[in-house]
Amino acid sequence: MKRNVAIIGGGQTYHAARRHDVNQVEMTNEAIRRALDDAQMRIDEIDAVLVSNMEFFEGTHMTDCWMADGSGAYGKPGIKITTGGTVGATTVCVGAHYVASGLFDNVLCVAFEKQEEGDTGAILSSVAHPLWGRSLAGAAVGYFAMMGSSYMAAWGAKEEHSAMVAVKARQNARKNKYAHLKLDITIEDALNSRMLAWPIRMLDMCPASNGACAMILADEKTAKDRCKKPVWIRAMETAHNEQFELDWRDVKTKRPIFSKVCASRIYKKLGVSDPAKYFDVFEVYEPATWAELVWYEDLGLCKPGEGFKLIEKGMTNIDGPIPVNPSGGVLSTNCIGASAMLRVWEAALQIRGDAGGHQVPKDVNRALTTAYGGTNWAVMTALSKTLD
Amino acid sequence: MTKKEKELISIPITVNVPYRFAAGKYMTKFLMELKNNGKILAIKCPKCGRVQLPPRVVCAQCHVKNDEWVELSHEGTLVAFTIMYLPLTDPTTGKPHKPPFVYGSVRLDGATSVLDHLVNIEPTMDKVWVGMRCKVVLRPQKDRIGDLSDIRCLEPLPGQKKPRG
Numbered sequence: 437m438k439r440n441v442a443i444i445g446g447g448q449t450y451h452a453a454r455r456h457d458v459n460q461v462e463m464t465n466e467a468i469r470r471a472l473d474d475a476q477m478r479i480d481e482i483d484a485v486l487v488s489n490m491e492f493f494e495g496t497h498m499t500d501c502w503m504a505d506g507s508g509a510y511g512k513p514g515i516k517i518t519t520g521g522t523v524g525a526t527t528v529c530v531g532a533h534y535v536a537s538g539l540f541d542n543v544l545c546v547a548f549e550k551q552e553e554g555d556t557g558a559i560l561s562s563v564a565h566p567l568w569g570r571s572l573a574g575a576a577v578g579y580f581a582m583m584g585s586s587y588m589a590a591w592g593a594k595e596e597h598s599a600m601v602a603v604k605a606r607q608n609a610r611k612n613k614y615a616h617l618k619l620d621i622t623i624e625d626a627l628n629s630r631m632l633a634w635p636i637r638m639l640d641m642c643p644a645s646n647g648a649c650a651m652i653l654a655d656e657k658t659a660k661d662r663c664k665k666p667v668w669i670r671a672m673e674t675a676h677n678e679q680f681e682l683d684w685r686d687v688k689t690k691r692p693i694f695s696k697v698c699a700s701r702i703y704k705k706l707g708v709s710d711p712a713k714y715f716d717v718f719e720v721y722e723p724a725t726w727a728e729l730v731w732y733e734d735l736g737l738c739k740p741g742e743g744f745k746l747i748e749k750g751m752t753n754i755d756g757p758i759p760v761n762p763s764g765g766v767l768s769t770n771c772i773g774a775s776a777m778l779r780v781w782e783a784a785l786q787i788r789g790d791a792g793g794h795q796v797p798k799d800v801n802r803a804l805t806t807a808y809g810g811t812n813w814a815v816m817t818a819l820s821k822t823l824d
Numbered sequence: 825m826t827k828k829e830k831e832l833i834s835i836p837i838t839v840n841v842p843y844r845f846a847a848g849k850y851m852t853k854f855l856m857e858l859k860n861n862g863k864i865l866a867i868k869c870p871k872c873g874r875v876q877l878p879p880r881v882v883c884a885q886c887h888v889k890n891d892e893w894v895e896l897s898h899e900g901t902l903v904a905f906t907i908m909y910l911p912l913t914d915p916t917t918g919k920p921h922k923p924p925f926v927y928g929s930v931r932l933d934g935a936t937s938v939l940d941h942l943v944n945i946e947p948t949m950d951k952v953w954v955g956m957r958c959k960v961v962l963r964p965q966k967d968r969i970g971d972l973s974d975i976r977c978l979e980p981l982p983g984q985k986k987p988r989g
């Protein structure tokens with residue numbers, strides 16, 4: 437990067453299924469105030485504001501204009517960004533570009549979703565081509581169900597393995613005061629939960645959450661001058677799938693799918709040969725349990741076909757050698773527009789040692805986060821404690 | 825908290841927006857061949873040779889014009905599937921698909937791409953598996969309207985048993 441960029445502050449809301457006590461702007465403002473407090477900054481000191489959410493989820497267009505008062509964007513440069521589920525991470529990426537370019541010394545990045553105000557299934561169906569596949573495009577659950585069926589057939593994993601992911605996520609969420617689904621569940625509970633789309637059961641899926649996240653990025657000088665624990669953004673990467681090519685659900689595909697391409701590019705940038713050793717913690721985007729197992733493999737944390745063995749052996753537990761989603765992940769909190777930013781912010785908290793109840797019990801120097809966009813592109817962000 | 829919530833206003837809104845979607849030359853040809861002649865046409869890239877479905881003008885990988893039309897077999901292999909237990913609304917009709925039902929991704933013989941569709945089969949795990957051979961069932965010609973619903977469903981080829989294990 438042209439200039440080094442650090443995360444110098446951040447904040448999130450308490451995430452919940454119902455937030456009738458606030459409107460969209462008021463809810464988002466809660467995260468923004470926490471981020472400013474965390475960075476010990478006033479809104480007047482912010483150079484630019486970027487706002488992001490899912491297109492039309494709340495039935496409002498031009499969200500950035502709606503938010504100009506509550507986001508603090510009034511009178512400042514900035515844009516609105518919508519890149520589907522990845523948008524929170526894309527917004528951090530754009531913010532980092534703003535700062536790295538030298539045009540801005542700091543940027544406030546804002547991401548939110550108030551899912552209860554819209555009909556997620558109905559809106560997501562418009563992601564599909566009107567003449568190709570829209571009739572079956574009712575919900576994300578079907579896509580992940582096909583991913584799960586392909587995974588089981590290819591590698592011999594069982595429903596118990598997805599149940600282990602379901603339990604890990606919700607038990608980790610219980611340690612995270614901001615998480616939405618803090619469920620004290622067992623593998624039996626997961627296996628006995630209602631079948632939605634084979635092999636996906638109720639507890640294999642993320643909730644619909646309301647919530648927001650905000651982060652403040654700054655250049656090296658600002659970060660060193662005024663932040664005790666800056667977290668450095670070391671690399672960012674975005675990779676797309678080809679339109680209409682649904683290979684990502686076929687886990688044995690040899691084609692260069694988004695997740696694997698994105699990982700190989702970011703590893704090349706950083707010179708990573710063994711990601712499981714290089715990174716100390718991972719925050720991955722897993723709207724469904726099977727997606728987490730596929731991420732293990734696509735990220736190269738194990739060989740293809742061995743992802744389910746990682747969870748079986750407890751390798752990715754909060755106290756395991758390769759902790760994945762100590763926050764409880766998307767499976768526990770999915771305010772979609774903010775979910776990808778939460779991955780980055782949670783990873784930053786781990787590096788700062790400020791994750792509280794869900795802090796992983798080891799030194800965290802480097803972290804990697806991922807995001808899905810419409811399941812057709814991926815965004816990854818690599819963070820570190822130091823600049824070496 | 826609950827009482828307080830009731831004092832706050834929240835109103836239902838429905839947004840009905842009409843659109844008109846242009847299919848383009850290649851999709852139109854694909855749909856008209858399906859409607860008029862019961863053919864499933866894909867497009868082959870002159871550079872990488874991938875047989876792409878639905879047909880599109882440019883190969884995204886090679887950045888060259890796709891111009892060789894290829895007729896696909898009506899038979900193929902299931903690469904992924906699910907048994908859906910939710911009454912998913914069909915966004916094209918506004919009506920729910922009646923659960924439980926099976927749908928999956930099939931790779932028609934000769935194609936590089938896959939096609940998602942309903943599978944007409946009893947929705948139990950004994951009857952459906954990855955690797956199952958399927959055929960495309962079309963609507964009778966007089967009922968075809970020139971969209972993907974002219975393919976009514978996929979159906980398993982007879983004489984197959986789910987492999988053990």
Ligand SMILES: [Zn+2]
Nearest residue numbers: 869872883886
């Ligand atoms: Zn090509």
